[in-house]
Amino acid sequence: xxxxxxxxxxREAIAPxxxxxxxxTMGALHAGHVSLLSRARAENDVVVMSLFVNPTxxxxxxxxxxxxxxLDRDRRTAEEAGVDIVFAPEAQTMYPTGFDTVVTVRALSxxxxxxxxxxxxxxxxxxxxxxxxAVAPTRAYFGQKxxxxxxxxxxxxxxxxxxxxxxxxxxxxxxxxLAMSSRNVRLSEDDRKAAPVxxxxxxxxxxxxDTGVHDAYQLRAWLAQTIEVEALxxxxxxxxxxxxxxxxxxxxDHGAVALVAAAFGSVRLIDNRILxxxxxxxxxx
Ligand code: AMP
Numbered sequence: 001x002x003x004x005x006x007x008x009x010x011r012e013a014i015a016p017x018x019x020x021x022x023x024x025t026m027g028a029l030h031a032g033h034v035s036l037l038s039r040a041r042a043e044n045d046v047v048v049m050s051l052f053v054n055p056t057x058x059x060x061x062x063x064x065x066x067x068x069x070x071l072d073r074d075r076r077t078a079e080e081a082g083v084d085i086v087f088a089p090e091a092q093t094m095y096p097t098g099f100d101t102v103v104t105v106r107a108l109s110x111x112x113x114x115x116x117x118x119x120x121x122x123x124x125x126x127x128x129x130x131x132x133x134a135v136a137p138t139r140a141y142f143g144q145k146x147x148x149x150x151x152x153x154x155x156x157x158x159x160x161x162x163x164x165x166x167x168x169x170x171x172x173x174x175x176x177x178l179a180m181s182s183r184n185v186r187l188s189e190d191d192r193k194a195a196p197v198x199x200x201x202x203x204x205x206x207x208x209x210d211t212g213v214h215d216a217y218q219l220r221a222w223l224a225q226t227i228e229v230e231a232l233x234x235x236x237x238x239x240x241x242x243x244x245x246x247x248x249x250x251x252x253d254h255g256a257v258a259l260v261a262a263a264f265g266s267v268r269l270i271d272n273r274i275l276x277x278x279x280x281x282x283x284x285x
Pocket of ligand 1: 024025026027031032033035036141142143144145146169170171172173179180181182
């Protein structure tokens with residue numbers, strides 16, 4: 001496995017004419033990241049994992065400072081997962097003095113995570129655009145865990161004619177349903193016990209939909225109430241939206257995704273579930 005620190009070293013390491021899979025990460029790797037790496041390994045000649053805790057996508061400096069970092073452990077995990085090249089630039093390499101460009105996907109970035117975390121998606125889009133330009137991958141892999149991010153990146157690559165296939169990978173969960181996240185290690189013992197309420201509420205809403213309730217307003221109310229019963233959860237949003245434009249829907253009949261965000265202590269967690277109407281197949285786009 002090669003470690004590249006800048007775009008020139010990357011170009012040297014990637015043999016021409018090979019299919020390349022890129023998995024962008026911020027490190028603190030867990031089984032969710034490994035699932036993306038395994039998929040990339042299965043589908044490409046060369047696998048590149050970027051490892052960069054991108055300062056511009058953190059609207060909260062405390063969250064950036066406390067973000068878990070362990071480069072040596074991450075390099076071992078990446079090697080075991082079959083990564084060929086780790087791209088681990090310094091912030092100064094990504095954003096040298098005079099850096100002055102921002103990539104913004106407007107409407108999709110203004111709601112939900114974008115509303116709660118001003119500037120977050122501009123930071124994500126700008127860094128992902130730089131990574132896509134530096135690596136020039138055939139495919140780039142993103143987790144459904146960050147559902148809105150996935151839709152924002154899809155929009156950006158389509159709008160800007162970026163020649164890459166965006167691959168969506170399913171959410172990997174702990175045994176009790178909690179979506180794996182690098183931030184989970186920062187949960188207190190009590191908050192860790194409370195946090196699975198998010199995935200339970202999402203599963204519960206699908207159960208209710210399965211009984212024939214397709215009215216999104218009713219389902220949304222169930223979703224919010226189930227989370228609010230947990231005293232340690234401070235609900236930010238619980239919505240049921242169109243899978244592509246993320247606008248709230250009236251019914252789940254034409255496909256919908258339920259998205260939630262809540263804080264447990266100082267740790268903000270998100271989760272989601274693609275909802276299917278009882279009689280139809282699960283909608284994936
Ligand atoms: P991060 O390091 O948190 O920026 O995540 C890097 C990539 O891993 C993103 O595309 C995430 O959506 C994805 N990811 C994070 N957690 C999970 C998970 N539990 N299951 C699947 N993918 C995940």
